[in-house]
Amino acid sequence: MYVRKSVITLLCCFIGQCFAQKPPASDLFVQVNQKDARYLALSDGSTFIPIGANICFPRLISKETDVLAYYDHYFRQLAANGGNFTRIWLSVPLFEVENKEAGKYDVQQAERIDKVLALAKKYTIRVKFCLEHFRKITNSPAPFPSSVPFDRPVYAADIATMEDFFLTEKGKKRYLDRVDFFAKRYGNNPTVFGWELWNEVNAVNVKDKEMLLKWTQEMLVEVKKRLPRQLVMQTLGSFDSEAATELYRHYSQLPQNQLAQAHRYLDTGAALAICQAPMDELGSDAVRTLKRFSPDKPVILSEVGGVEPHHAGPLKLYEKDSLGILLHDLLFAPFFSGAAAPGQSWHWDYYLEKNSLWWHFGRFSEAVSRFDPVVEKAESFVDTLSNQLKLYGLRGTKTTLLWLRDGAVNWKTELAEGQPARVISGQQLTASLKNARKVSFYDPWENRWTQGTISPEGKINLPDFSRSLIVKLEK
Template identity: 60%
Template sequence: MYYSLTRNVLLLVLLICLEGVAQPSAFVRVSKTNPRYLELAGKPFIPVGPNICFARLVTNGDSLLAYYDHYFGRLAASGGNFTRVWLSTPMLEVEKQQPGLVDKQTETLIDGLVGLAQKHGIRIKFCLEHFRKVTGSPAPFPSSVPFDKPVYAGSISSMDAFFRSEKGKQLYLNRVAFFAGKYRNNPTIFGWELWNELNSVRVDDESLLLTWTTDMLDRVKALVPNQLVMQTLGSYDSPKQHELYRTYSALPNNELAQAHRYLDKGASLPVCQAPMDVLASDAVSSLLALAPAKPVLLSEVGAVEPHHTGPFLRYPADTQGTLLHDLLFASFFAGAAGPGQSWHWDYYIEKNNLWWHFSRFNEAISGFDPVAQQAVPFRLSANNGLTVYGLRGRTTTLLWVRDTASNWKSELEANRPAAVLSRKTIKPGLPASRTLSFYDPWKGVWTKGTPGKALSLPDFSRSIIVKLDY
């Protein structure tokens, strides 16, 4: 298999060269003009794409490359430019036999994955680690991944020892240094995430995790100075999580303020059972209040069975992608640096063939530069049975108008189809514009309207985009 994998990666590199796919020359950075957004070569970079963190149930390298070629291709064809990949899953873990000993076959595999991202124009955020125990934490269900790292069992005695001791820190940094040596000059790599949901690791003293994060943000950044470095926490679903997000989002070298949040009937925060647009926009607005001078991303979002015991059982019924649409649009229109980044790329997006939502999002915001427009998010609730989410700019304002009567409860639980709304009018409190246009993201159609302080909307279901040019 090693020969086959090496051969296929070499063929991939040759194909990229023959097709003239050049390595991108610019790194994604925090905007110098407006630090709430990202930039690429002086222009806004809006990261569009779901998590594609691992290939479920794939056990050989050639199949994994085929898997990512397929998913990256589907994403790129829909206008996507971004994803997240875990480097610590069994297929991509380079330390398979002992700490510090790199498995060359896995190294080749990761090179191939990066080559595929380059081929399809996808930027990767690599998550460096995710384990929660040294041993004794297997995959929670068959299609998940283990949450332990037995290869470290001979070097550290516990997770506390890993985070507290210099030996544990060096284990982590040696692994980072290996990846930095390979990819720190490759702009295909968007950035590096220290750990997936760090606070899910159980230690005797939780302040140890904060101390470790503060230290590692600086030390990892020194290894990858041209790429973004960030940390993540578990689902933003309880009052305790709010305080953790407050603390971690404020860390100076945590370059992005990220949130994970899920529709979860077992969560203690009521907003986690709200309509998806409310759930997503609340997470973004909360982070913007905690970190007003950083890009905010809803970097994991989706729906689960109570207490994360599995994917949402109503996913198969969501053939129109109501949940995906809402998590994309609500996040961006609440002021995030990009649309929400869905989990369940396979159980939900791929199975229901929902990739088209990414291209509809891109079309809806086409031509709108949130940095040049100095965009300010706002929200109007209960406006004629509608919620209006807006990005008010200097010369252009975009509105995303959502029907409050249509949501996951009505469509997926009560099996009540979204109604067609007619003769709806909104008064968003804006001056009359020079031109007025509408985009129906469900039909992919633009139409024109008559400007005024009261805006008469065309017939639509669920949601519609309103564009006002001044």
């Protein structure tokens, strides 16, 4: 299908300068950008955009040689496509150091973590460590073969309930003693991006959820004392209901929580309608909501993907998404909505690896290369144009990047209904571009840059494209 020529009016004055995110030096730490707290930087002040996916734990393997081969493969694929970031859970059996007796730490397990970090350094990938994830003390084993257990029976001898763990000094000491072990080993390691207190802490099995907020407030301070050179943050479960909205408001606004993070999934069983929307809208909404809550803090969509209703396993439509339509949208939409990073996919094995989709990270990296959102003092904006085209933009002082997304095609039309994407043809931007000098286009599906022209009347003819197109405007 072809869409005939129409005129799109862009009511903004913008355009400009180039920047390339350099490979991060191994001795530089990641921190909140001191020039613009909405973004991240390395300790030399250069802007750092974390590009990567959750690779939290290997499934169905346990031998150390297999684990290291697994991470070498995944890190190599990610790095070859411009990736520089991942997330790993330290509380899974493969990495858990407190695995036999409470308060006793297994050095052999720690040496395994050392080896994974060495691989990450080899590929210049920063690692966000998640410290804990269990939800009960006992009786919460792995729910399915490739999952991990959600209990910590090693604590059962002297901690009876989760309430005891979060409320008593003994429970808090258990947590912080384990943090001390990691801090001594990794606190001066710049490969470590930062530390997440707990995966989806609101999912912990306690009646009084308010205690989890109070505990988080206290532990953010205590963990930062122990790990002052690295970022410290907290996470919540999927942002899929009105109740979750209020939780996200409270947690993202905690001053000690250095990142405002969100988990959100395409889930047709979710209470919020946005969770059944096209992936770009789903991701953009989460980012823009957190930006309203915390306008002066880096926002990251740190878990995103698709699930069967009510999180009953990975989305079955993944099998049909051999082109990575969902991945493309979850990468581009968050960053172009003002996030400090592209979205970070959850299903690293069921989706990314199975469908050989690592190339999408390279397309994102190329699209944003030579654009520094901090230097540009970028401001995000979202608009709907004619012929169902959606516009996500980062307006800079000298350069503006636009991501155009065809709103007529999405996961429902392409994956559920099997309709091919249409070709957008003959579209035109009419823009008031003050001192506009240059326009170029990047097709992320073809990996191709082309040059355009701006007429004396400020009109820009777009090349033909399907699904999406990057428009770069410069002074």
